[in-house]
Each structure stands twice: as C-alpha cells, then as structure tokens.
Amino acid sequence: MVAYDFRHIDAWVFDLDNTLYPPQMRLFDQIEVRMTDYVSRTLRIDRDHADHLRTTYWQKYGTTLAGLMAEHGVDPDPYLDHVHDIDFSPLQPDPQLAKNIAALPGRKIVYTNGSKPYAEQVLAARGLGGLFDQVYGVEHADYRPKPERAAFERVFEIDGLKPEAAAMFEDDPRNLSAPHQMGMRTVHVAPVAQHEPHIHYHTDDLAYFLSLLA
Numbered sequence: 001m002v003a004y005d006f007r008h009i010d011a012w013v014f015d016l017d018n019t020l021y022p023p024q025m026r027l028f029d030q031i032e033v034r035m036t037d038y039v040s041r042t043l044r045i046d047r048d049h050a051d052h053l054r055t056t057y058w059q060k061y062g063t064t065l066a067g068l069m070a071e072h073g074v075d076p077d078p079y080l081d082h083v084h085d086i087d088f089s090p091l092q093p094d095p096q097l098a099k100n101i102a103a104l105p106g107r108k109i110v111y112t113n114g115s116k117p118y119a120e121q122v123l124a125a126r127g128l129g130g131l132f133d134q135v136y137g138v139e140h141a142d143y144r145p146k147p148e149r150a151a152f153e154r155v156f157e158i159d160g161l162k163p164e165a166a167a168m169f170e171d172d173p174r175n176l177s178a179p180h181q182m183g184m185r186t187v188h189v190a191p192v193a194q195h196e197p198h199i200h201y202h203t204d205d206l207a208y209f210l211s212l213l214a
Helices: 029-043 047-061 064-072 076-083 095-102 116-125 147-160 173-181 206-211
Strands: 012-013 108-109 134-136 168-171 185-189 201-203
Touching: 029 047, 029 076, 029 185, 029 201, 047 064, 076 095, 095 206, 108 147, 108 201, 116 134, 147 173, 168 173, 173 185, 185 206
Parallel strands: 012 108, 012 168, 108 134, 168 185, 185 201
Antiparallel strands: none
C-alpha cells in the first residue's frame, strides 16, 4: 500500500538535520550553542537574551538566521560558517539507509536550512556521500528559510523539480505544509507522530520506511 502511494514519484527530497540522522545523535545541540554564541557576540547582549532571541526568531521566521537578517541586517555567510563549525564525530555511518536511498528510482536531493558545505560534511559522516544528485542549502533559496513556500519554489525552480511527482521527508512538520500545498507526497520523520492534514505518512525509522518503497 505504501509503495502504491509513491508509484508516481521520480524525485525524492530529504531534509538533513534530524532526518538523515536520528535526533538522539544530538548534533543540533552543538549548533544551537554556537547560534547563541554568535547572537550574543554580534548583538552584544548576554547569553540568556541571545538564547531567547534564537528560539523566538526560529518560531517567528523559520530559522534564527532569517530573524537576524530581518531585524538586525546580519550577514548570513559568516553566521553559517560559525554555527556549522562543530564536531561531527557523534554521527555514525548507516549502511542500510545508504542502500535504501540508493535503491530509490529517480533523482535524490537534499534540501536543508543549513548550508551546502555543512550538509556535505554530514552526509560524508553518515556514509551517504555521493548518493544524491544535488544538495541544496539555504543559500540556494536566497537565504529564505523553510517553511516559506517561496524558499521551496526557488530551490525547485533551480533544480527543475516537478512537485507533483516528488516526495518530501522532514522532521519538522511545519516544513511539510508548503510541499503538501504544492502537490508533493509528505513524510514526517520523527520519534513521535503528529497528525496534520498536510502529513501523509509518519515514520520513526527512515531506513525501514524507504525499504517499503523499493
């Protein structure tokens, strides 16, 4: 039944953080600390205030970076370089996930609110390097973040992707709303399911779910 619902798909779009690696690897914890550091240093505010702004901007704008750009005119590239300068050793290769991604018919794409160089480091650490036809970061969306529909439209325009023949895999349910509106199959990848009209499927095991589609 699952495979039948994906029979028309010829493009597979994957988020990166907490999607192509499980959240218990806690890589994003490091990034959040460096985000707070950057906000504190750049805006010359204490860490508590900086941490508050980090979460507030994420909720309001989709990413902390988008809020910093909109409200403080922050240059995105130094920010992205700083927050992604982390230790990748918590990540472990996943041969089964790699095998199941490789078996998918059609194009395989990564699209993240992080940067492309960061994404490529994560993929290498997970043993997923070379499996994807293209990797897109927030820079390819002119620094507009998911969940904005305009961000998806920009990246898909660059790629030539047809949403009605594509599937989106994401850990953040709000980032599946625009893909659903655009006609994509949507899969929420997370430990706990959230039942929303814009979510077609949920899985807490991406490798297993992909095995159902081969």
